[in-house]
Every structure is written in structure tokens, then in C-alpha cells.
Amino acid sequence: MASRLLEVEDLTTEFRRDGGSVKAVSGINFHINKGEVLGLVGESGCGKSVTSLSIMRLLKDTPGRIAGGAVRFEGTDLTRIQEKEMRKFRGNELAMIFQEPMTSLNPVLRIGRQLEEPIMLHLGYSRKRAREHAIHMLKQVGIPRAEDVVDEYPHQLSGGMRQRVMIAMAMSCGPKLLIADEPTTALDVTIQAQILDLMKRLKEEQDMGMLLITHDLGVVAEMCDRVVVMYAGRVVEEASVKDLFENPQHPYTRGLIQSVPKLRQKVRRLASIQGNVPDLSAMPPGCKFAPRCAHVMQQCLEREPELLPVAGQTERTSRCWLTQTDKAEGGEDDGRYTAG
């Protein structure tokens, strides 16, 4: 089996709120293998971005903090190391691209300056060599006139170009893991395809692992090897991308897939999942999806199902009583899924 690049174990992230705290992410588990693209899917507010910020330890300026669990990157638990150590990982081993290319570059610094800094910091290059490397990276991400663009300001570039610059910056120190937090959401559809192609090409060239956070299932189908579906701060299903689309197990995943409009299908109304994500401070006691689920049973309202392997399938888990009815009677802790 391929070696593990990143392992997230029982990660819990809390946000302080008026004396109490709410768990934005509670006890999630997943892993990414070397050179693999893992999709993290779910609707707004389900904890996708908090997960990525927790991995990067960028919660400092928020009321959030990692309350438990581990984030192992090639064996090093990132939640336990000093901030100074963590800085050596950021931008170097782990890099991140954000949703909003329009605002993720500093408007008062030239493109070159912003690209050179991490290169000088992590690779120890001189300013001159860093500049050459920056131009090389801009060419890599398909920016025309890269020699001129390094001396331009962000406002002189379009959104798609800026996202390319962000990708160039993230890739400049050859990271082993790229976290892309909705990298194409803010872009035009045609630009989206270009950016996805670019990310795919770079990923293959550099044999890099990628955590792709998105709510766009089309992007997932296009890019990912495996998918983790999140709902209300929990993983509800994990499967290979093929299995997920062919045979979704969790009712939430099914709902997500059904609500994607399809070509050549005449429907009056798009299917949608009724209701809203539950308030993080007032979660239902049983399955968190039960209030919106079409297949809700008495059991669902009382006890929350575990994330367990789907009967008869390997490398697939689901957090639903329907997919594990035979196990449900037997007790909660037998057959607990531990991938590996």
C-alpha cells in the first residue's frame, strides 16, 4: 500500500463563543497517500475550511483552537510542534491556495517580491536567484510575459492570472502536500477548467499529494482519487471517487449527487436536500443528518452511528445505520474501521 503523507486522527477544533465553545470539527479521521488527491466535500459551514486551517495551524487569529487529535505529516505531529518549527513546514512542505484570488495577493507589493520571499526563506536563495526561480514558476503555471509580470502589481492581473500566481507561489518550494481551499469557486467556468488542468499537470509532474476542498462535485469527479464527505463537522462517508459516484452509501452523499443538475435530463425543479445544517451549538443527539434525512428511523434520532466500513466493501466507510444494520445490534466497538 502507498505510503502515508498526511494522517488526520480524531482531529477536533473548537471555537470559543460567549463562555462556551462549539466544535466546528469533531473527531475527524482521514489520510492522504503520497501523490494522491483527496477531495473534501460538504456544504458551507460543515468544517471543511476549518479542517484545512487546522492542518496548517492558521487558527491563531481566530477564536478557534485544536482541542484534540493529531495531524501527522510524514510522521511528525503538526499539532505538537513549536510555532517556529511549524513555519518551516508552511510554504515549504505544505502549501495552501485560497478561494479568493482577488484578495490573496498584497496589493502594494510587486508580484515578484511576493513570490521571492518564501523562496529565499525556505530554499535559502539569493534575491537574484529567487527572482529567476519566480520567473520560472510563473512560466510553469502558464503566465505569458513572465519576465514582465514579476514587476507588476496584483491589480494588473485578472482573477484567473492571480490564481495562477497563487499556485506558482504555493508550488515554488516544491511542497509535498498542497491544500487547495475551493481554488476555483471564485473563477469563471472557462478559467476554472484551465486552473484545474494546471493543478492536475503540476501534481503529476511533482508527485505531490493534494487536499482539494470543494463543494463542487464536478471538480471532485475531475480531480480526485478518493473523497471524504463531511457533514456538521464529521466525516459521514469515505470512498474512492468511482465508488462514491456509482454507489453512494450515505443518504447525505446521495442527496448531494442528486442535487447536481444533469445534462439532457428534463426536470422542472432541481432536487435539493431539505432543511439546513444544524446549529453547531445545538446539535441533535443522534445522527446529525437525521432531521434532514429521507430515510430517518427511530434509531437515528437516539444514537449517532459510528464511521464504519460498508458491509462487503473494502476501503469504504459510512456513518449511517442503513449501511451497517447488521453491525448495529452487535455493539458499537466491534469492527471499528482502521484503514491501513
Place this chain on the structure above:
Amino acid sequence: MDNNTTIMGTDSQGAGITLAAKPAKGRVREFIHKFCQQRVALVAGIFIILLAIIAIFGPHLTPYDPNEPDYDALMTGPSAAHWAGTDEYGRDILSRLIDGTRLTLAVSLSSVLIAAVAGTVLGLLSGYYGGWLDRLIMRGSDVLFSFPDLLLAIGIVAILGPGLSNVVIAVAVFGTPSFARIIRSVTLSAKENLFVEAARSMGARDARMIWKHIFPQTVPSVIVNVTMKIGGAILAASSLSFLGMGAKPTEPDWGAMLSMGRDYLSIAPHIVYFPGIAIFLAVLAFNLVGDGLRDALDPKTKN
């Protein structure tokens, strides 16, 4: 090469960008345009430029030697020979005012600049790091704020001893907390920007984060506050000189001139009128320019 046309041609999303993302040249032009539209601030600005010229070329502009007594013309009122009259030693008041411009501006500018530098550094640290450092700096500011401004300055001068350089220190000390507070709040909102988080995600160190990514965003607030504070600093420095804690009576400081003239208020009121008017106009001009700058630098105000 025109930057505007190149981006407009390719970028459909560019329409909604904020002031911060506009071309540097266009921003400066827009700022000048907005500032010039405010007639009052513009006139005040021209007056300040005039003051600056007087301060620089002062010694060449005085009709008389500002320290030369003329015992034949003691406390004479305004006349063709002495436009602003003479003081109790027969010194030409206009010449002393012109010569004192340099002193007054130097004292107020340097004290405000010291306060701006100290307050900005403290505000950046406070807003960026938060936690105990933030609490320490902000509670320290609260302590300074709780004194009436002038009382604090008098206390400092009382400790350090009279003299213009100590006046500068005193005025700087009571100006620092307001800079610290303003810059702290700007820092708190500045670090919410995505590019700050993006820089952090690339492993940038704190010093670089503060200097390259947050400080530039605070510059407009610093400029506006400096201008606003100069008026207050002129008043404070003049008050201290008036109370005999600043400039020596021989020095042509506006506040010291007021102080000297008050003994003769009933027989020669012109001795206090002219320095008083000078202080009033200078303070008013700096405050008006401060207001104008604030409005012109505010991206929310439209032409």
C-alpha cells in the same frame, strides 16, 4: 504603458475592486482630485505651505532683526513701519512671529512625529500579537488617557525641567496613546485580509508580516492622525511656553510672546493679538487639512 487599459481588457471581475487594488498612479490622482474638491481644506493646505515657506526662509523675510530692541518705539501699535506693532522692548512683532514660525512648527512636528512612530509601533504590536502584550499596551494607554493632556505634559516638564526639548518629549508622550489605539484597531482589521493569511500560509515571519503586509495598510490612518495632532501639539507647546515651561522668554516662540504680552494687555493689547491670531490660524489650518485628508483618503466618500 497604460495600466488601466491592459487590465480592463482582460478582466471582467476587475470592476468591483476597492481603492486598495487600484493602480498606484490612479490612486494618487484620485486622492489629489478628492482633496482639491474640498475648498476649505485646500485653502488651509495652501496656508500651511505658506507657513512652511516662512519657517524655512524666515530669517530672510523678517523686516527687522527679531531680537533687536528699539527703545524709541516701545509698545507702538500697528503702523506702516511696524505692521504688527512692537513689544515692550520695541522689538518688531511681525519679525518675531515670522522667526517664531520655525520654532513653533519644529516643536509641534517633531513631537507629533515621535508620538506617531512610538504609537504606531505599539499599536502594530498590540493589534498583531494580542494577548498579554495587547492588554499591557492598552492598559498603559488607558493610564495616560486618564490624565488631562496638559496636566500630564506639565507633570513631565516638571520632572524633566523646562526647555523646548522637554516640551517635545512631554507632548510626544501624551500624543502616543491615541496613535497606539488608532493603529491597533486598524491592525486588527488589516490582519483579516486574505493576503495576510496567505503570506502566513507561506511561512512568513512575524516581523515581515507586520512590516510588509500590515504596516502599509495603516499608513493612511497615520498620515491623517499626524495632521490632526499637529494642531493640538502647537496649542500644547504654546501653552507650556505660556506657562513658562517651554521656550525661554527671549526666544520668539508664539506661546512665550503671549505670555510676555499679557502683562501689558490693558495698555498694548496688540502684543497678544498677533501671536494669538497666529496660533489660532495655524491650529485651525492643520485641523482643516486633517479633516480634508481623512475624507480624501476614505474610499467610501465619492466625488
